[in-house]
Amino acid sequence: MIDSLCDQARGEDITVSGFYYDFLAQQEQTTTNVMGSILKQLVGRDIPKHIREAFEDWKRGIGRGLRHVEMMAMLSIAIASLHQVFICIDALDECLPKHLPELLKSLRDIVRESPTTRIFLTGRPHIREDIQRYLTKVVVIPISPNKDDIRNYLEMKLDGDADPEAMNDNLRAAIVRVILEKTSDMCVGTFNISTL
Amino acid sequence: MAQSTHMRSIQFGDNNANCGNTVGSYNKTVYKSDEDAQIMRWLSPLESSNRHQGVCTDRFDGVGDWLLETWEFREWRGSDGGADKAVLFCSGNPGVGKTYLR
Numbered sequence: 400m401i402d403s404l405c406d407q408a409r410g411e412d413i414t415v416s417g418f419y420y421d422f423l424a425q426q427e428q429t430t431t432n433v434m435g436s437i438l439k440q441l442v443g444r445d446i447p448k449h450i451r452e453a454f455e456d457w458k459r460g461i462g463r464g465l466r467h468v469e470m471m472a473m474l475s476i477a478i479a480s481l482h483q484v485f486i487c488i489d490a491l492d493e494c495l496p497k498h499l500p501e502l503l504k505s506l507r508d509i510v511r512e513s514p515t516t517r518i519f520l521t522g523r524p525h526i527r528e529d530i531q532r533y534l535t536k537v538v539v540i541p542i543s544p545n546k547d548d549i550r551n552y553l554e555m556k557l558d559g560d561a562d563p564e565a566m567n568d569n570l571r572a573a574i575v576r577v578i579l580e581k582t583s584d585m586c587v588g589t590f591n592i593s594t595l
Numbered sequence: 596m597a598q599s600t601h602m603r604s605i606q607f608g609d610n611n612a613n614c615g616n617t618v619g620s621y622n623k624t625v626y627k628s629d630e631d632a633q634i635m636r637w638l639s640p641l642e643s644s645n646r647h648q649g650v651c652t653d654r655f656d657g658v659g660d661w662l663l664e665t666w667e668f669r670e671w672r673g674s675d676g677g678a679d680k681a682v683l684f685c686s687g688n689p690g691v692g693k694t695y696l697r
Contacts, residue, residue, distance in 0.1 A: 403663060418641075427640060435639025444627060446634055454634045465637065473638075506682070514678035517671060524686045534682045538667050542687035 404485050404519075412482035416440035420493040428494065430501040431467045434474055437486055441477045449476050471505060475512055484516045491522035491530070499526075503533035510534075549582055550575060 404415045416437045420428060442450065450473055457465065478484050486506070494502060506518055520530065521542075530537050553575050560566055662668055662685070670676060671683040 424641075432639045432641050436641040439635055439638050444631070446631055450634065450638070454637055457637070470638075510678050510681040514681065516681060518682045519671075519685075520682065521685045521687070523688060527684060527686055530682075530684055536679045537682040537684050538671060538680065539684045539686055540662065540665060540667050542662075542685050 404487070413485060414441055414481045414483070415485045415487070417487040418489070420488070420490040422493040425493070425495045425498075428498070430498050430505060431465060431470050433488075433502065434467070434470050434505055435465070438470070438474045438477055441474075441481065441484060447477065447480070449473065467501065467505075471508065474509070478509065478513050478516060484513070485519065486516065487519040489521045491520055492526045493522075499529055500533070503530060507533050546579060546582075549579060553578060 404413070417440070418433050418436055420433075438450075453469065453473055486509070488502075488506075491499070491502075509516055510518065518534075520537075522530075524541070527537075527539060557566070557571055557574065667683065670680050673680075
Protein backbone atom coordinates (compact mmCIF):
# COMPACT_ATOMS: atom_id res chain seq x y z
CA MET A 400 0.00 0.00 0.00
CA ILE A 401 2.82 2.35 0.88
CA ASP A 402 4.40 1.61 -2.51
CA SER A 403 1.14 2.19 -4.37
CA LEU A 404 0.73 5.54 -2.68
CA CYS A 405 4.37 6.39 -3.33
CA ASP A 406 3.92 5.48 -6.99
CA GLN A 407 0.86 7.68 -7.19
CA ALA A 408 2.65 10.40 -5.28
CA ARG A 409 5.10 11.03 -8.08
CA GLY A 410 4.18 14.40 -9.50
CA GLU A 411 1.90 15.09 -6.57
CA ASP A 412 2.95 16.85 -3.43
CA ILE A 413 2.14 14.13 -0.91
CA THR A 414 4.19 12.62 1.88
CA VAL A 415 3.68 8.98 2.81
CA SER A 416 4.59 7.35 6.11
CA GLY A 417 3.89 3.90 7.45
CA PHE A 418 4.09 1.72 10.50
CA TYR A 419 3.72 -2.03 11.08
CA TYR A 420 2.56 -3.28 14.46
CA ASP A 421 4.13 -6.54 15.57
CA PHE A 422 3.11 -8.45 18.66
CA LEU A 423 6.75 -9.47 19.17
CA ALA A 424 7.65 -5.82 19.68
CA GLN A 425 4.52 -4.77 21.59
CA GLN A 426 6.28 -3.37 24.63
CA GLU A 427 8.36 -0.80 22.77
CA GLN A 428 5.60 0.02 20.27
CA THR A 429 4.04 2.60 22.55
CA THR A 430 1.85 5.22 20.95
CA THR A 431 4.47 7.89 21.52
CA ASN A 432 7.15 5.77 19.83
CA VAL A 433 4.83 4.97 16.92
CA MET A 434 4.00 8.66 16.42
CA GLY A 435 7.74 9.37 16.66
CA SER A 436 8.41 6.86 13.91
CA ILE A 437 5.79 8.54 11.71
CA LEU A 438 7.30 11.95 12.49
CA LYS A 439 10.79 10.74 11.54
CA GLN A 440 9.52 9.61 8.16
CA LEU A 441 7.70 12.89 7.59
CA VAL A 442 10.70 15.10 8.32
CA GLY A 443 13.24 12.96 6.45
CA ARG A 444 16.85 14.10 6.72
CA ASP A 445 16.21 17.78 7.20
CA ILE A 446 15.29 18.00 10.84
CA PRO A 447 13.17 21.13 11.29
CA LYS A 448 14.15 23.89 13.68
CA HIS A 449 11.22 23.34 16.02
CA ILE A 450 12.30 19.73 16.61
CA ARG A 451 15.93 20.74 17.24
CA GLU A 452 14.75 23.31 19.77
CA ALA A 453 12.50 20.76 21.50
CA PHE A 454 15.45 18.39 21.69
CA GLU A 455 17.70 21.09 23.19
CA ASP A 456 15.00 21.90 25.76
CA TRP A 457 14.68 18.24 26.60
CA LYS A 458 18.46 17.86 27.03
CA ARG A 459 18.47 20.71 29.51
CA GLY A 460 15.67 19.02 31.45
CA ILE A 461 16.09 16.43 34.15
CA GLY A 462 16.20 13.32 32.02
CA ARG A 463 12.52 12.59 31.80
CA GLY A 464 11.16 10.86 28.73
CA LEU A 465 9.50 12.58 25.83
CA ARG A 466 5.83 13.09 26.70
CA HIS A 467 3.05 12.15 24.29
CA VAL A 468 1.62 15.67 24.24
CA GLU A 469 5.03 17.02 23.20
CA MET A 470 5.30 14.42 20.46
CA MET A 471 1.85 15.33 19.13
CA ALA A 472 2.75 19.02 19.13
CA MET A 473 5.84 18.33 17.00
CA LEU A 474 3.87 16.04 14.70
CA SER A 475 1.19 18.67 14.28
CA ILE A 476 3.73 21.30 13.19
CA ALA A 477 5.38 18.84 10.79
CA ILE A 478 2.04 17.89 9.18
CA ALA A 479 0.98 21.54 8.88
CA SER A 480 4.18 22.31 7.01
CA LEU A 481 3.46 19.65 4.36
CA HIS A 482 0.95 19.79 1.53
CA GLN A 483 -0.73 16.45 2.26
CA VAL A 484 0.21 13.53 4.48
CA PHE A 485 -0.73 9.83 4.22
CA ILE A 486 -0.30 7.62 7.29
CA CYS A 487 -0.54 3.82 6.85
CA ILE A 488 -0.71 1.63 9.96
CA ASP A 489 -0.70 -2.14 9.56
CA ALA A 490 -1.93 -4.85 11.97
CA LEU A 491 -3.69 -2.65 14.51
CA ASP A 492 -4.80 -5.80 16.33
CA GLU A 493 -1.16 -6.43 17.24
CA CYS A 494 -1.00 -3.17 19.15
CA LEU A 495 -1.22 -3.76 22.93
CA PRO A 496 -4.84 -3.10 24.00
CA LYS A 497 -3.66 -0.59 26.59
CA HIS A 498 -1.94 1.47 23.84
CA LEU A 499 -4.78 1.33 21.32
CA PRO A 500 -7.11 4.06 22.71
CA GLU A 501 -4.29 6.59 22.80
CA LEU A 502 -3.27 5.71 19.25
CA LEU A 503 -6.82 6.10 17.94
CA LYS A 504 -7.30 9.37 19.82
CA SER A 505 -4.04 10.64 18.36
CA LEU A 506 -5.14 9.77 14.83
CA ARG A 507 -8.49 11.44 15.47
CA ASP A 508 -6.72 14.59 16.64
CA ILE A 509 -4.49 14.60 13.57
CA VAL A 510 -7.49 14.38 11.21
CA ARG A 511 -9.41 17.04 13.11
CA GLU A 512 -6.52 19.41 12.87
CA SER A 513 -5.57 18.50 9.32
CA PRO A 514 -8.66 17.26 7.40
CA THR A 515 -6.69 16.51 4.22
CA THR A 516 -4.53 13.92 6.00
CA ARG A 517 -5.43 10.37 4.89
CA ILE A 518 -5.18 7.41 7.27
CA PHE A 519 -5.00 3.82 6.06
CA LEU A 520 -5.43 1.07 8.66
CA THR A 521 -5.41 -2.71 8.50
CA GLY A 522 -6.35 -5.25 11.15
CA ARG A 523 -8.51 -8.18 12.06
CA PRO A 524 -12.26 -7.55 11.91
CA HIS A 525 -12.77 -7.44 15.69
CA ILE A 526 -10.71 -4.25 15.96
CA ARG A 527 -13.35 -2.36 13.98
CA GLU A 528 -15.43 -1.54 17.06
CA ASP A 529 -12.41 -0.06 18.81
CA ILE A 530 -11.66 2.09 15.77
CA GLN A 531 -15.24 3.29 15.49
CA ARG A 532 -15.29 4.34 19.11
CA TYR A 533 -12.79 7.08 18.21
CA LEU A 534 -13.03 7.44 14.45
CA THR A 535 -16.76 7.34 13.84
CA LYS A 536 -16.59 8.07 10.12
CA VAL A 537 -14.20 5.24 9.23
CA VAL A 538 -14.80 3.54 5.88
CA VAL A 539 -14.39 -0.24 6.08
CA ILE A 540 -13.29 -2.54 3.26
CA PRO A 541 -13.36 -6.28 4.07
CA ILE A 542 -10.40 -8.18 2.62
CA SER A 543 -10.71 -11.86 1.73
CA PRO A 544 -8.44 -14.03 -0.41
CA ASN A 545 -9.23 -13.29 -4.01
CA LYS A 546 -9.37 -16.22 -6.48
CA ASP A 547 -7.19 -14.44 -9.02
CA ASP A 548 -4.57 -13.67 -6.39
CA ILE A 549 -4.47 -17.31 -5.33
CA ARG A 550 -4.30 -18.54 -8.93
CA ASN A 551 -1.46 -16.15 -9.78
CA TYR A 552 0.43 -17.21 -6.69
CA LEU A 553 0.03 -20.92 -7.53
CA GLU A 554 1.17 -20.37 -11.11
CA MET A 555 4.27 -18.57 -9.85
CA LYS A 556 5.08 -21.38 -7.39
CA LEU A 557 4.53 -24.06 -10.07
CA ASP A 558 6.80 -22.18 -12.48
CA GLY A 559 9.51 -22.28 -9.86
CA ASP A 560 9.13 -26.00 -9.19
CA ALA A 561 12.51 -27.57 -8.38
CA ASP A 562 11.54 -30.83 -10.10
CA PRO A 563 9.91 -29.89 -13.44
CA GLU A 564 10.35 -33.44 -14.82
CA ALA A 565 7.69 -34.70 -12.45
CA MET A 566 5.15 -32.12 -13.65
CA ASN A 567 2.81 -32.24 -16.63
CA ASP A 568 -0.06 -30.07 -17.83
CA ASN A 569 -2.76 -32.32 -16.41
CA LEU A 570 -1.19 -32.50 -12.99
CA ARG A 571 -0.60 -28.77 -13.03
CA ALA A 572 -4.22 -28.00 -13.91
CA ALA A 573 -5.45 -30.45 -11.25
CA ILE A 574 -3.32 -28.83 -8.54
CA VAL A 575 -4.66 -25.36 -9.34
CA ARG A 576 -8.27 -26.59 -9.59
CA VAL A 577 -8.25 -28.53 -6.31
CA ILE A 578 -6.59 -25.77 -4.30
CA LEU A 579 -8.99 -23.14 -5.66
CA GLU A 580 -11.94 -25.37 -4.76
CA LYS A 581 -10.65 -25.94 -1.25
CA THR A 582 -9.95 -22.27 -0.64
CA SER A 583 -13.42 -21.23 -1.83
CA ASP A 584 -14.87 -23.77 0.65
CA MET A 585 -12.83 -22.02 3.31
CA CYS A 586 -14.28 -18.65 2.33
CA VAL A 587 -17.84 -20.00 2.46
CA GLY A 588 -17.11 -21.52 5.86
CA THR A 589 -15.83 -18.24 7.22
CA PHE A 590 -18.82 -16.41 5.80
CA ASN A 591 -21.27 -18.79 7.46
CA ILE A 592 -19.62 -18.48 10.83
CA SER A 593 -19.52 -14.71 10.71
CA THR A 594 -23.19 -14.40 9.72
CA LEU A 595 -24.49 -16.69 12.49
CA MET B 596 27.08 0.79 17.36
CA ALA B 597 25.68 4.13 16.27
CA GLN B 598 26.40 3.06 12.72
CA SER B 599 24.30 -0.05 12.96
CA THR B 600 21.33 1.94 14.15
CA HIS B 601 21.31 4.76 11.67
CA MET B 602 23.38 3.80 8.68
CA ARG B 603 21.06 1.15 7.29
CA SER B 604 20.30 1.55 3.66
CA ILE B 605 17.28 -0.04 2.13
CA GLN B 606 17.20 -1.99 -1.11
CA PHE B 607 13.94 -2.43 -2.92
CA GLY B 608 13.12 -4.68 -5.84
CA ASP B 609 12.63 -3.19 -9.29
CA ASN B 610 8.93 -2.76 -8.78
CA ASN B 611 9.52 -0.67 -5.74
CA ALA B 612 12.44 1.33 -6.97
CA ASN B 613 10.51 4.50 -6.33
CA CYS B 614 9.80 3.73 -2.70
CA GLY B 615 12.53 5.95 -1.40
CA ASN B 616 12.18 8.73 -3.89
CA THR B 617 8.97 10.34 -2.78
CA VAL B 618 8.72 13.70 -1.17
CA GLY B 619 8.18 11.88 2.08
CA SER B 620 11.67 10.42 2.05
CA TYR B 621 10.30 7.21 3.46
CA ASN B 622 13.62 5.50 3.95
CA LYS B 623 16.27 8.14 4.25
CA THR B 624 18.05 6.75 7.25
CA VAL B 625 21.50 8.23 6.80
CA TYR B 626 21.76 11.38 8.83
CA LYS B 627 23.98 14.38 8.39
CA SER B 628 25.60 14.28 11.81
CA ASP B 629 25.74 12.39 15.08
CA GLU B 630 23.43 14.94 16.61
CA ASP B 631 20.87 14.33 13.88
CA ALA B 632 21.05 10.60 14.54
CA GLN B 633 20.64 11.32 18.24
CA ILE B 634 17.56 13.46 17.61
CA MET B 635 16.05 10.72 15.45
CA ARG B 636 16.59 8.13 18.17
CA TRP B 637 15.07 10.54 20.66
CA LEU B 638 11.97 10.91 18.49
CA SER B 639 11.56 7.14 18.37
CA PRO B 640 13.74 4.05 18.73
CA LEU B 641 11.48 2.29 16.22
CA GLU B 642 12.49 1.84 12.60
CA SER B 643 9.61 0.82 10.39
CA SER B 644 11.50 0.74 7.11
CA ASN B 645 13.17 -2.57 7.96
CA ARG B 646 9.87 -4.37 8.06
CA HIS B 647 8.74 -2.64 4.89
CA GLN B 648 11.81 -3.98 3.15
CA GLY B 649 10.90 -7.57 4.10
CA VAL B 650 7.34 -7.16 2.94
CA CYS B 651 8.45 -5.63 -0.38
CA THR B 652 10.73 -8.58 -1.07
CA ASP B 653 8.20 -11.28 -0.24
CA ARG B 654 5.28 -9.69 -1.99
CA PHE B 655 3.81 -11.11 -5.14
CA ASP B 656 3.03 -8.49 -7.75
CA GLY B 657 -0.55 -7.54 -8.49
CA VAL B 658 -1.97 -8.84 -5.23
CA GLY B 659 -4.74 -6.59 -4.04
CA ASP B 660 -4.90 -4.43 -7.16
CA TRP B 661 -8.70 -4.72 -6.98
CA LEU B 662 -8.62 -2.63 -3.80
CA LEU B 663 -7.23 0.40 -5.65
CA GLU B 664 -10.23 0.25 -7.99
CA THR B 665 -12.91 0.22 -5.30
CA TRP B 666 -15.20 3.17 -4.86
CA GLU B 667 -14.26 3.33 -1.16
CA PHE B 668 -10.55 3.58 -1.91
CA ARG B 669 -11.01 6.21 -4.58
CA GLU B 670 -13.21 8.31 -2.31
CA TRP B 671 -10.63 8.11 0.44
CA ARG B 672 -7.68 8.74 -1.86
CA GLY B 673 -9.35 11.69 -3.56
CA SER B 674 -9.54 13.58 -0.26
CA ASP B 675 -12.43 15.77 -1.40
CA GLY B 676 -14.40 14.34 1.50
CA GLY B 677 -12.15 16.09 4.04
CA ALA B 678 -12.13 14.72 7.57
CA ASP B 679 -15.27 12.63 6.96
CA LYS B 680 -13.47 10.43 4.46
CA ALA B 681 -10.08 10.54 6.11
CA VAL B 682 -9.85 7.02 7.51
CA LEU B 683 -9.94 3.74 5.61
CA PHE B 684 -9.87 0.42 7.47
CA CYS B 685 -9.11 -2.82 5.62
CA SER B 686 -10.42 -5.57 7.81
CA GLY B 687 -9.55 -9.24 7.35
CA ASN B 688 -8.76 -12.42 9.16
CA PRO B 689 -5.17 -13.56 9.76
CA GLY B 690 -3.35 -14.57 6.62
CA VAL B 691 -5.65 -13.04 4.00
CA GLY B 692 -2.89 -10.72 2.85
CA LYS B 693 -3.68 -7.33 4.35
CA THR B 694 -0.02 -6.53 4.91
CA TYR B 695 0.86 -7.49 1.35
CA LEU B 696 -1.68 -5.26 -0.37
CA ARG B 697 0.18 -3.39 -2.98
